[in-house]
Amino acid sequence: MHITFTEAALGRIDQLRGDTVGQLHLYYDTEGCGCGNSGIFSIRLVSAATSEDMTIDSNVGPVLVKRWSSHFLDQEMTLDYNAEKKSLILKSDGQYFNTNVLVTDQTGCQLTVNR
Template identity: 40%
Template sequence: MNITITNEAQEVLQTRIGDKKGHLKIKYETEGCGCVMSGIPVLEYVQETGHDDIVIDTGSLPVLVEKSKQVFYDKNLKIDFSSSSKMFQLKSPGQILNGRMNFFIL
């Protein structure tokens, strides 16, 4: 799996994270979705890694991804930021996985 973070997304992330210590994570959220097949990716900043987390080197900020949830993502992903909606986006060359991705600092 390859993940890149656009310059604009990286700038917004750095501003929001500030000097907090932790890890950027793409979490496949299934709560309230009915079943695991109906999840949606969200962006989190967590203090600790989970037992199922793997680290993906992006060339800038490393990103955690749940190993068991990799099946729901494309091989090449991009984290972007939309200035018009003020939201993060998770994209691949073939689709937008979440065009209005929430970002939570936990």
């Protein structure tokens, strides 16, 4: 499994993260979604991996993902940024996983930029 971060996506993540430290985690959030197979992916900045995590390859190094959520992903994916909509987009050749990927801190709080 591999994810390519475009330069535009990396720039947006850096802008949002500011001084927030942490490893990139492609986090599958099911909070408020009703059931485990109805969730949404976000980028979470975490301090450490847990026993539930595995890594997937990327052009910026290993990215964490929960083992149980990896079956929702495709073998080759891209995280891009749409500047007009100010949104990160997780996609593959076959589908869009999320057209508004949020970047959050370790607790799940959304990181924002005042611009």
